[in-house]
Amino acid sequence: MASGELQRPTTEFSAIHQRQLFSVFKHVDRLLTEMLAIAGGTMSGSPFEEYVSDLSAESQAELRQNIETLRRHILRILEEKGIPINKQSTSAAHAVRIRAHLVEIAFEELKPKRMGGYGQLTPQAHHELQEIIDELAEAMRHFQEASENEGDSQKR
DSSP: OOTTOOOOOOOOOOHHHHHHHHHHHHHHHHHHHHHHHHHHTTTTTOTTOOOOOOOOHHHHHHHHHHHHHHHHHHHHHHHHTTOOOOOOOOOHHHHHHHHHHHHHHHHHTTSHHHHGGGSOOOHHHHHHHHHHHHHHHHHHHHHHHHHHHHHHHHHO
């Protein structure tokens, strides 16, 4: 091979095998990201927090180092096998708006007409649920307005 020529990545993997390898690596990367968030306590703030932040700063640093090393291995393997990593082009503002809609859908399930499917509601329970829905709808309205304003400022 002449100097300056690029060596073409070669693999015996079929396109299906390449997609599976890529898919598993992408899944592993998400798990690694979650591990970093859990270890660093960055998932805090939730009233439903599942984890106690009990890792020392040294343990967290070691975990970050190990994850960086594993990610470098994954990237090298993908590169050697000629499996491209397509950069995402989804806007964060758009992704947040979509998830806000999913939250609204989840709250829809709490409406009295839907909750009646779990057993008949007393008039007072119906009223309580409606108050909850009204409160959450108002909070979501403010949330949506803020999300839309953020998206508008990004377009400018």
